[in-house]
Amino acid sequence: TAYGFKQVGQGEKQPLVNEVFHRVADRYDLMNDLMSAGLHRLWKDGMVSWLNPPKRHGFRSLDVAGGTGDIAFRIVEASNRNADVTVLDINGSMLKVGEERALKRGIAENLTFVEANAEELPFEDNSFDAYTIAFGIRNVPRIDVALSEAYRVLKPGGRFLCLEFSEVDMPLLDRIYDEWSFRAIPPIGKMVTGDDEPYRYLVESIRKFPNQKDFAAMITRAGFSRVTWRDYSGGIAALHSGWKI
Numbered sequence: 001t002a003y004g005f006k007q008v009g010q011g012e013k014q015p016l017v018n019e020v021f022h023r024v025a026d027r028y029d030l031m032n033d034l035m036s037a038g039l040h041r042l043w044k045d046g047m048v049s050w051l052n053p054p055k056r057h058g059f060r061s062l063d064v065a066g067g068t069g070d071i072a073f074r075i076v077e078a079s080n081r082n083a084d085v086t087v088l089d090i091n092g093s094m095l096k097v098g099e100e101r102a103l104k105r106g107i108a109e110n111l112t113f114v115e116a117n118a119e120e121l122p123f124e125d126n127s128f129d130a131y132t133i134a135f136g137i138r139n140v141p142r143i144d145v146a147l148s149e150a151y152r153v154l155k156p157g158g159r160f161l162c163l164e165f166s167e168v169d170m171p172l173l174d175r176i177y178d179e180w181s182f183r184a185i186p187p188i189g190k191m192v193t194g195d196d197e198p199y200r201y202l203v204e205s206i207r208k209f210p211n212q213k214d215f216a217a218m219i220t221r222a223g224f225s226r227v228t229w230r231d232y233s234g235g236i237a238a239l240h241s242g243w244k245i
């Protein structure tokens with residue numbers, strides 16, 4: 001590639017991703033703040049306010065690639081601690097950090113942590129009112145399979161929300177964003193975690209992910225209705241929404 005990064009084939013992708021998140025789990029939250037200059041917090045707040053979980057018992061939400069729990073915790077809080085949220089991640093190291101954080105916040109009762117693959121969800125059909133995935137789907141080797149699984153486990157009337165890095169379409173911002181991504185992020189990663197390779201992978205994977213319109217088409221192909229999106233920070237991130245009707 002233009003920046004000389006390793007190209008990773010489909011079959012090798014998941015082990016590499018697992019290794020990356022295993023290595024950075026302890027520093028993951030700090031890295032998010034540094035690399036996005038705190039913006040990821042606003043995008044995540046936006047995601048949960050768009051979901052607007054009801055403030056009554058019985059709402060079941062699934063947060064896939066939930067990592068250290070950022071989205072799940074926000075859903076629990078936004079529901080006045082009524083929602084039951086399952087945090088699913090393929091990586092036990094990330095989940096462990098999430099469980100410790102949940103205990104510290106006193107919200108562990110509302111949460112279930114499950115180690116599993118987004119491509120093969122260990123749940124019955126029609127089990128959840130909402131499915132969320134933040135900065136996770138880009139890491140899944142077969143995105144279409146993950147989307148079909150999302151559709152399958154949602155109840156009819158259920159909501160799909162996906163927050164992901166996307167395409168910046170603003171003349172000056174795109175250049176600043178490129179400079180930041182390729183010149184600042186890997187060195188910050190090296191400083192904090194001792195290794196820049198995972199952060200080169202991160203930047204590369206963002207560039208390969210489909211843009212807003214193409215990703216919306218994929219969500220529609222998986223069966224979802226009324227698929228829309230909103231951009232955050234000029235398209236650095238985008239939030240896609242769909243409904244299982």
Ligand code: SAM
Pocket residue numbers: 017018021064065066067068069070071088089090091094116117118119133134135136139140141
């Ligand atoms: N959602 C959290 C957040 O926004 O802070 C964590 C996002 S983190 C960038 C990506 C997560 O995706 C990692 O915790 C990783 O283990 C998980 N992941 C990668 N591949 C996965 C898969 N196939 N199934 C489930 N989780 C996966």
